[in-house]
Amino acid sequence: MSVLAIQTRGLTRRFGALTAVDHLDLQIEKGTIYGFLGPNGCGKSTTIRMLCGLLTPSEGTIDVLGQTLPQDAEALRLRIGYMTQKFSLYEDLSVLGNLRFLAQLYNLPGAVSRQRITQVLSEYGLDKLRAQLAGSLSGGQKQRLALAAAVLHEPDLLFLDEPTSAVDPENRRHFWEKLFDLCDQGTSILVSTHYMDEAERCHRLAILEAGKLCAEDEPKKLLQPLTGRIVEVEADDMRTVKSRLQKLEQVRSSAQQGIRLRVLLNPGVQDSLEFVKNHLSDLQMHCQLVNPSLEDVFVQVTRGARSGGRQ
Amino acid sequence: MSKLAPVFKLSQSVKRIQAIVFKEFRQLKRDRMTFGMVVMIPIIQLLLFGYAINTEVRGIPIAVVDMSHNAAARVIEQAVVATQVVEVIERYPTPQEAEKAIVNGEVRAALVFPPDLAKRIVEERALGQWLVDGSDTMVSSALLPLRSMPLSQIFIDPALDYGKSHTTFEVALFFNPTRRAAVNIVPGLIGTILTMTMILFTSTAIVRERERGNLELLITTPIRPLELMIGKILPYIVIGLIQMTLILALGYSVFDVPIIGALHQIYMATLLFIAASLSIGLVISTIAKTQLQAMQMTVFILLPSILLSGFMFPFEAMPGAAQAIAEVLPATHFMRMIRAIVLRGAELPGLLNDAFWLMGFTVVGLMVAAARFKKTVD
Ligand SMILES: Nc1ncnc2c1ncn2[C@@H]1O[C@H](COP(=O)(O)OP(=O)(O)OP(=O)(O)O)[C@@H](O)[C@H]1O
Numbered sequence: 001m002s003v004l005a006i007q008t009r010g011l012t013r014r015f016g017a018l019t020a021v022d023h024l025d026l027q028i029e030k031g032t033i034y035g036f037l038g039p040n041g042c043g044k045s046t047t048i049r050m051l052c053g054l055l056t057p058s059e060g061t062i063d064v065l066g067q068t069l070p071q072d073a074e075a076l077r078l079r080i081g082y083m084t085q086k087f088s089l090y091e092d093l094s095v096l097g098n099l100r101f102l103a104q105l106y107n108l109p110g111a112v113s114r115q116r117i118t119q120v121l122s123e124y125g126l127d128k129l130r131a132q133l134a135g136s137l138s139g140g141q142k143q144r145l146a147l148a149a150a151v152l153h154e155p156d157l158l159f160l161d162e163p164t165s166a167v168d169p170e171n172r173r174h175f176w177e178k179l180f181d182l183c184d185q186g187t188s189i190l191v192s193t194h195y196m197d198e199a200e201r202c203h204r205l206a207i208l209e210a211g212k213l214c215a216e217d218e219p220k221k222l223l224q225p226l227t228g229r230i231v232e233v234e235a236d237d238m239r240t241v242k243s244r245l246q247k248l249e250q251v252r253s254s255a256q257q258g259i260r261l262r263v264l265l266n267p268g269v270q271d272s273l274e275f276v277k278n279h280l281s282d283l284q285m286h287c288q289l290v291n292p293s294l295e296d297v298f299v300q301v302t303r304g305a306r307s308g309g310r311q
Numbered sequence: 312m313s314k315l316a317p318v319f320k321l322s323q324s325v326k327r328i329q330a331i332v333f334k335e336f337r338q339l340k341r342d343r344m345t346f347g348m349v350v351m352i353p354i355i356q357l358l359l360f361g362y363a364i365n366t367e368v369r370g371i372p373i374a375v376v377d378m379s380h381n382a383a384a385r386v387i388e389q390a391v392v393a394t395q396v397v398e399v400i401e402r403y404p405t406p407q408e409a410e411k412a413i414v415n416g417e418v419r420a421a422l423v424f425p426p427d428l429a430k431r432i433v434e435e436r437a438l439g440q441w442l443v444d445g446s447d448t449m450v451s452s453a454l455l456p457l458r459s460m461p462l463s464q465i466f467i468d469p470a471l472d473y474g475k476s477h478t479t480f481e482v483a484l485f486f487n488p489t490r491r492a493a494v495n496i497v498p499g500l501i502g503t504i505l506t507m508t509m510i511l512f513t514s515t516a517i518v519r520e521r522e523r524g525n526l527e528l529l530i531t532t533p534i535r536p537l538e539l540m541i542g543k544i545l546p547y548i549v550i551g552l553i554q555m556t557l558i559l560a561l562g563y564s565v566f567d568v569p570i571i572g573a574l575h576q577i578y579m580a581t582l583l584f585i586a587a588s589l590s591i592g593l594v595i596s597t598i599a600k601t602q603l604q605a606m607q608m609t610v611f612i613l614l615p616s617i618l619l620s621g622f623m624f625p626f627e628a629m630p631g632a633a634q635a636i637a638e639v640l641p642a643t644h645f646m647r648m649i650r651a652i653v654l655r656g657a658e659l660p661g662l663l664n665d666a667f668w669l670m671g672f673t674v675v676g677l678m679v680a681a682a683r684f685k686k687t688v689d
């Protein structure tokens with residue numbers, strides 16, 4: 001048995017003239033949580049759909065759990081779970097009705113089905129909501145139901161497409177605890193997101209832009225090259241600071257965060273802090289070196305070439 | 312469990328179909344609108360066609376002028392009133408007064424019995440005269456059969472029968488043409504209403520799931536296209552049979568439609584037709600992108616089904632091209648079968664051509680729908 005849950009080579013999908021996914025080479029290990037990070041329209045959903053066998057690739061090969069897609073899609077149905085980006089359960093069925101329906105479609109035997117439904121209801125805090133119509137659930141409750149439905153048949157591989165887009169930070173943390181529980185039980189998970197805090201929790205991360213893979217590594221390792229290259233500037237006349245810094249070729253990007261300006265410098269600058277100080281010496285300001293965040297990584301790998309574009 | 316190869320197991324397949332069927336029923340129960348349509352469409356249509364769009368005119372107010380003072384006049388008058396086409400609301404001693412009443416619009420017509428009625432009966436001459444308001448063509452044409460009604464042959468009362476009892480049969484013939492319209496319409500309505508509701512319900516069935524985003528979930532489950540198709544049509548077969556029962560029961564109790572054929576024959580024929588209609592709906596459902604498109608395509612099938620199937624116009628009177636199109640439509644075959652069974656007591660074995668056509672249509676429709684339905688979102 002291979003240690004890879006997913007392996008793709010040159011995976012490409014075109015919609016007319018648009019290339020939504022552009023020659024992706026992915027290798028995702030079993031038993032890990034793998035993240036897709038990227039802006040809207042970068043091809044996260046399209047990639048996940050191809051990996052689920054719902055969308056035929058224009059080019060490239062896909063191997064999921066040792067099966068070739070799209071040919072073996074049917075054989076994989078029982079082994080993968082898919083939580084769609086848009087809520088796709090039946091709004092006019094109750095929580096319990098939805099779960100029962102899916103249990104039947106997956107041919108779970110009566111006893112197993114009852115046991116699994118009871119289990120997921122309590123595990124995902126849906127016990128009190130069992131009789132409520134799915135359409136009347138809150139955003140976070142819907143998300144929990146969708147996850148419960150996706151894991152009902154105990155899949156080996158779970159695809160989660162922006163699972164926490166409607167969830168508050170508190171509930172998001174709970175949600176991730178559930179994901180880690182699943183991962184501990186041996187489920188491989190692929191999750192797409194555009195939240196940095198979520199991305200940081202993944203074992204490995206792929207950063208996508210315009211269908212292309214920009215960077216791929218453990219979140220910590222992605223941060224490493226940026227250490228010592230980020231300076232936060234606090235000044236009265238932010239406008240002047242910004243326009244002056246943006247003119248410098250050593251400055252990769254600058255982004256205002258509240259009253260501070262976050263400046264990312266290009267590699268090769270010896271002492272970032274001194275560099276910035278020197279250039280702003282005539283102004284009333286205060287600056288300090290800060291730790292990089294995934295957001296900086298994101299900026300670095302995706303928008304690096306068009307720096308300063310952020311408000 | 313996940314190591315199991317996905318071999319095809321019939322019992323699993325049946326379970327999955329069952330899941331779809333139960334789900335559809337649960338959704339239907341919540342969907343007041345559709346639920347209402349199931350019951351209201353047949354009732355409203357039946358009443359509309361039965362009463363309002365009834366070409367048969369009833370209860371025209373007339374006057375009677377009896378100058379004969381003969382008991383025979385009474386009998387003839389009763390026979391005329393019994394047709395229900397007219398209603399006697401006035402009596403005048405002279406034709407002149409009746410004419411004045413017609414001009415004033417108090418009555419639409421007058422039936423005049425001359426003083427020599429007894430003599431005319433014996434000599435088999437025209438018994439009387441109809442004075443008719445010709446300004447309303449509907450009224451005059453409704454009275455036309457009464458005008459040419461062989462009044463001399465009406466005597467079924469033995470006391471007044473001058474040896475002409477053999478003509479009783481002729482009177483019965485007279486009643487039939489006027490009642491035939493309503494009698495013909497009700498079985499035909501079953502075809503029209505079922506075409507409308509069955510195609511409409513199923514044509515939106517899969518499109519709706521697509522529009523609401525449920526399809527993306529559904530196709531990641533092990534359900535097979537054919538299972539989904541079958542699961543989707545089974546609930547509507549039940550609904551179709553309920554509708555048919557409703558129409559026939561109403562037709563029988565309100566419009567006196569005779570049900571000569573056996574009930575199980577009626578149900579069998581209807582079942583075949585429902586299945587064929589549903590398979591059209593499913594094919595539409597796999598073509599249409601939105602519910603609106605699905606409804607437009609439904610109308611596209613519905614119109615020829617109403618106009619060409621023989622429901623509106625006699626099939627034999629249509630031009631060849633129209634007949635050819637009509638022959639393709641399930642509604643045409645059903646119209647033939649249901650009228651034959653309900654009105655003439657025919658049995659399915661005698662209608663095999665039509666039955667086979669409907670069966671073939673269903674199988675092909677299901678196949679096309681299942682083949683067109685891909686478990687992808689391409
Ligand atoms: N069925 C389709 N037909 C045409 N274009 C499509 C289709 N599906 C996706 N696209 C295009 O492909 C690109 C990638 O879309 P995708 O849904 O994969 O983005 P995403 O990364 O999931 O974005 P988001 O974060 O907004 O969900 C987009 O530009 C989108 O417009």
Ligand SMILES: [Mg+2]
Binds near residue numbers: 046085
């Ligand atoms: Mg998406």
